[in-house]
Amino acid sequence: MDVVMEITGTDIWYYYICKRELWLMMHKIIPDQEDENVEIGRFITDYYSDRGKKEVDIGSGKIDRIKKVGDRLIVQEIKKSSRFKKSSYFQLLFYLYQLNKMGITATGELLFSEEKTKETVELTGSNVYELEEAIEDITKYAKLSIPPPPKKIKYCNKCAYREYCWAGED
Numbered sequence: 001m002d003v004v005m006e007i008t009g010t011d012i013w014y015y016y017i018c019k020r021e022l023w024l025m026m027h028k029i030i031p032d033q034e035d036e037n038v039e040i041g042r043f044i045t046d047y048y049s050d051r052g053k054k055e056v057d058i059g060s061g062k063i064d065r066i067k068k069v070g071d072r073l074i075v076q077e078i079k080k081s082s083r084f085k086k087s088s089y090f091q092l093l094f095y096l097y098q099l100n101k102m103g104i105t106a107t108g109e110l111l112f113s114e115e116k117t118k119e120t121v122e123l124t125g126s127n128v129y130e131l132e133e134a135i136e137d138i139t140k141y142a143k144l145s146i147p148p149p150p151k152k153i154k155y156c157n158k159c160a161y162r163e164y165c166w167a168g169e170d
């Protein structure tokens with residue numbers, strides 16, 4: 001299957017969780033949505049429908065919230081917890097990167113609601129380099145005709161694809 005699609009913030013998120021999951025999502029292979037252990041179900045929903053929240057569409061993703069403080073523009077991404085912090089960080093960085101390409105300078109804030117913590121995210125030379133590498137890599141994954149093999153990680157037992165990946169295994 002040939003995938004022609006724009007990379008989204010959600011793709012960035014999956015990239016830092018599991019490359020196989022990224023591929024499955026990009027190819028619209030719907031996971032078991034009945035699975036009550038789907039901790040990351042929110043992101044699956046993001047992929048297929050609107051969340052019904054106040055979001056700002058920037059074409060390749062939906063920003064949770066934008067606010068202006070003085071002359072600073074702040075983009076906020078709200079997550080339940082910091083469990084998937086790297087994914088969350090690069091997803092937000094991707095939105096800042098997209099805005100920057102539109103000529104909009106913004107600072108990011110990652111808000112972890114359960115922990116009531118906040119982290120500032122800003123574009124720097126090194127994180128932009130890493131993000132661009134990830135974007136290039138995602139493009140390569142999207143073009144694969146079969147998904148990368150499953151790799152046991154600690155998130156597997158919470159993943160909606162776990163039956164698909166690990167049926168018959170403990």
Ligand code: SF4
Pocket residue numbers: 017018019020021149150151152153155156157159160161162163165166
């Ligand atoms: S079950 Fe594990 S290997 Fe399979 S898609 Fe989910 S996280 Fe990736």
